[in-house]
Amino acid sequence: MKLKTKSLTIFLLLSSFSFSNSTIFREQDDNRLIKVNQEDPPKWVTQEEINVLLANKAHFMDITDHKSPIHDVYLASQEFPETLYFQSFIKPTFENISIPRMTTFVNSLAKFTTRYHNSQSGVDASNWIASQATEAINNSNRTGVTVEKFANPWRQNSVIARIQGSDSGLKDEIIIFGAHMDSINSKNRFAAAPGSDDNAGGCVTVMETFRVLLASDFVPKRSLEFHFYSGEEVGLLGSGHVASAYYSKRAKVRAMVNFDVVGYNAGKNQIGLVTDHTDAKLTKFLNTVVQEYCSYTAFEHADIHTKRDTSDKMSFEQVGEFVKLAVATGIELGEKS
Ligand SMILES: *[C@@H]1O[C@H](CO)[C@@H](O)[C@H](O)[C@H]1NC(C)=O
Ligand SMILES: *[C@@H]1O[C@H](CO)[C@@H](O)[C@H](O)[C@H]1NC(C)=O
Ligand SMILES: *[C@@H]1O[C@H](CO)[C@@H](O)[C@H](O)[C@H]1NC(C)=O
Ligand SMILES: [Zn+2]
Numbered sequence: 001m002k003l004k005t006k007s008l009t010i011f012l013l014l015s016s017f018s019f020s021n022s023t024i025f026r027e028q029d030d031n032r033l034i035k036v037n038q039e040d041p042p043k044w045v046t047q048e049e050i051n052v053l054l055a056n057k058a059h060f061m062d063i064t065d066h067k068s069p070i071h072d073v074y075l076a077s078q079e080f081p082e083t084l085y086f087q088s089f090i091k092p093t094f095e096n097i098s099i100p101r102m103t104t105f106v107n108s109l110a111k112f113t114t115r116y117h118n119s120q121s122g123v124d125a126s127n128w129i130a131s132q133a134t135e136a137i138n139n140s141n142r143t144g145v146t147v148e149k150f151a152n153p154w155r156q157n158s159v160i161a162r163i164q165g166s167d168s169g170l171k172d173e174i175i176i177f178g179a180h181m182d183s184i185n186s187k188n189r190f191a192a193a194p195g196s197d198d199n200a201g202g203c204v205t206v207m208e209t210f211r212v213l214l215a216s217d218f219v220p221k222r223s224l225e226f227h228f229y230s231g232e233e234v235g236l237l238g239s240g241h242v243a244s245a246y247y248s249k250r251a252k253v254r255a256m257v258n259f260d261v262v263g264y265n266a267g268k269n270q271i272g273l274v275t276d277h278t279d280a281k282l283t284k285f286l287n288t289v290v291q292e293y294c295s296y297t298a299f300e301h302a303d304i305h306t307k308r309d310t311s312d313k314m315s316f317e318q319v320g321e322f323v324k325l326a327v328a329t330g331i332e333l334g335e336k337s
Contacts, residue, residue, distance in 0.1 A: 022121035062235030080285035110194035117231035167221035180232030202259035220334030263314030
């Protein structure tokens with residue numbers, strides 16, 4: 001499958017929005033091909049119809065640029081270890097999970113008026129995330145660690161940080177931790193959307209995992225990647241473009257773990273593992289990891305994607321449990337042949 005690049009003319013909207021609004025770049029007005037569920041065939045809709053879906057918080061996937069959801073045969077063929085090996089190395093690294101640092105990160109991200117994928121403040125937020133990753137690398141004084149701004153046919157880049165694997169036979173295999181960076185105000189795309197739990201919390205899980213692994217001096221055999229996706233709220237656009245590019249270059253994705261709305265604690269101290277449209281063998285492995293490394297228990301459920309907006313409703317202790325899950329997964333899968 002080939003990634004289709006579109007030439008896109010961007011016009012600045014010269015207008016007098018109230019101060020709390022962000023500049024939104026002119027939207028493409030061509031029709032989009034979307035899927036609203038697994039069963040029904042995709043259908044073409046107008047931008048107007050997309051806006052109605054967004055206002056109704058409907059779930060859909062925009063597959064205009066990659067025609068069908070991508071099934072990674074490499075990932076699907078993988079087996080995962082049944083035993084965990086690196087407790088004595090992994091558990092001490094948890095001391096470096098910093099709740100104040102995570103809180104500051106989420107509050108900083110929430111201050112960008114909106115992180116809508118086609119807005120100026122969304123562009124600024126993406127650049128800020130990239131500079132945070134660069135700063136973490138600078139502070140670690142490590143080599144073989146990089147940050148890439150992954151360009152999209154719209155204004156906001158996705159961001160990809162990478163710890164290069166050290167084993168000549170395994171470094172082409174990638175373990176990905178991802179979260180979407182964009183936010184949306186469903187009622188009015190121009191208005192504020194702090195998106196703290198959805199999904200600055202997912203972003204900080206990925207960033208904190210990156211920081212803790214850098215501080216640990218762990219050099220994995222496989223490569224580890226940390227993805228911050230643009231455009232999730234408008235039909236999983238950003239992750240779709242990355243998946244499409246990785247499919248085109250036949251990237252060997254060993255595992256991918258996505259974090260979305262991880263800070264809402266319903267009082268049960270549980271880590272939710274989504275079971276629909278995910279790899280059952282990987283979910284089983286993550287269950288084992290939670291049992292071994294987290295203070296919370298795991299529960300499996302189908303995706304109920306809820307929207308919560310402000311960080312005062314978030315439990316950063318819970319976010320920290322997700323960081324433990326990711327750090328342990330990165331080391332166990334990154335290291336074990
Ligand atoms: C990281 O280090 C490079 C090279 O020393 C420097 O140019 C850059 O400004 C630093 N960036 C951040 C965000 O610290
Ligand atoms: C940073 O890395 C360089 C080159 O690898 C090394 O010479 C230097 O001593 C390191 N500095 C610190 C503070 O670790
Ligand atoms: C925690 O971070 C500090 C500071 O970067 C580092 O020196 C230490 O080795 C880290 N501890 C572990 C167990 O990774
Ligand atoms: Zn989300």
